[in-house]
Amino acid sequence: MTHSSTASSAAPTRPPPVECLNGGLLLDGVCLCADDWKGDTCSEENFCKAEMVDGLNFPRTPIGWFSYSEEVCPEGSSAGKPRAATRCSNNNGSLAFQHPQRLQCSLTLSDILKNVRNAVDPEILATSAQILTSRPEELTAENVTAAAEIANMLLLSESQSVKTAAVATVSQLLNASVLDNTEENNATLRSTNFSLQRFISENSIKYS
Numbered sequence: 001m002t003h004s005s006t007a008s009s010a011a012p013t014r015p016p017p018v019e020c021l022n023g024g025l026l027l028d029g030v031c032l033c034a035d036d037w038k039g040d041t042c043s044e045e046n047f048c049k050a051e052m053v054d055g056l057n058f059p060r061t062p063i064g065w066f067s068y069s070e071e072v073c074p075e076g077s078s079a080g081k082p083r084a085a086t087r088c089s090n091n092n093g094s095l096a097f098q099h100p101q102r103l104q105c106s107l108t109l110s111d112i113l114k115n116v117r118n119a120v121d122p123e124i125l126a127t128s129a130q131i132l133t134s135r136p137e138e139l140t141a142e143n144v145t146a147a148a149e150i151a152n153m154l155l156l157s158e159s160q161s162v163k164t165a166a167v168a169t170v171s172q173l174l175n176a177s178v179l180d181n182t183e184e185n186n187a188t189l190r191s192t193n194f195s196l197q198r199f200i201s202e203n204s205i206k207y208s
C-alpha cells in the first residue's frame, strides 16, 4: 500500500548535538564525522571491522575504501607488497569486505604494462597495479611512470571494476614521495605528475 506523504510545515526543532563522538568536529551545530563514523553524533559505525578473509588479515576500513592485507609477498620485485586487496562495501545495510583479489607476487609493473598493451586479463592487471602502488613511499621513478601509463590505459576499459582500480592507483601515485623529490624529479616524472593531477581534477566528480 502506498500513500503520499506531505512534508510537515512545522519541522520539529531538534536541539543541536551536545557533543560529537569518535573524533567528529562540531560545526554550526552539525557533527562532521571522521571517515569511519556516521550519524548525528558520529556514534554509528561506518567501517568493516578488522577481519580474516580467505586466510588473509585485513585491517579495519571505512566503507567504500580499499583495504590491503597485512600479509605481504615474501621476496623478489614485489617483496613487502600486500598479497591481496579488498574493499569494504555496504550490502543492504550490512558492511562487509568483498572477495579479496590476490596479487601474483612475481609480477612487476613493467610486466603489467606489457600485458595491458596486449589486453591480457585487465581485471587481474588492474588489481595488481593497484596493490603494487599501495605503498607509494616505496615507489621508484620508473615504477611511478609505468603505473601511470598502466592506469591511463585501463581507464579506457568498459569494466567498472577495472576503472575503479585504475582510479585508486592514480590516487595512490599522487602520494609517491619520488614526485616531491627534486633530485629524481626529471622531465618524464614532472609530466607524469602533471597528467595525474589533471586526470584527478577532470574526473573527481565522476569517480568520487
Ligand SMILES: *[C@@H]1O[C@H](CO)[C@@H](O)[C@H](O)[C@H]1NC(C)=O
Pocket: 077, 078, 107, 108, 109, 110, 132, 140, 141, 142, 143
Ligand atoms: C620498481 O622499480 C625498480 C627499479 O627502479 C624495479 O627494480 C622494481 O622491480 C620495480 N617494482 C615493481 C613492483 O615493478
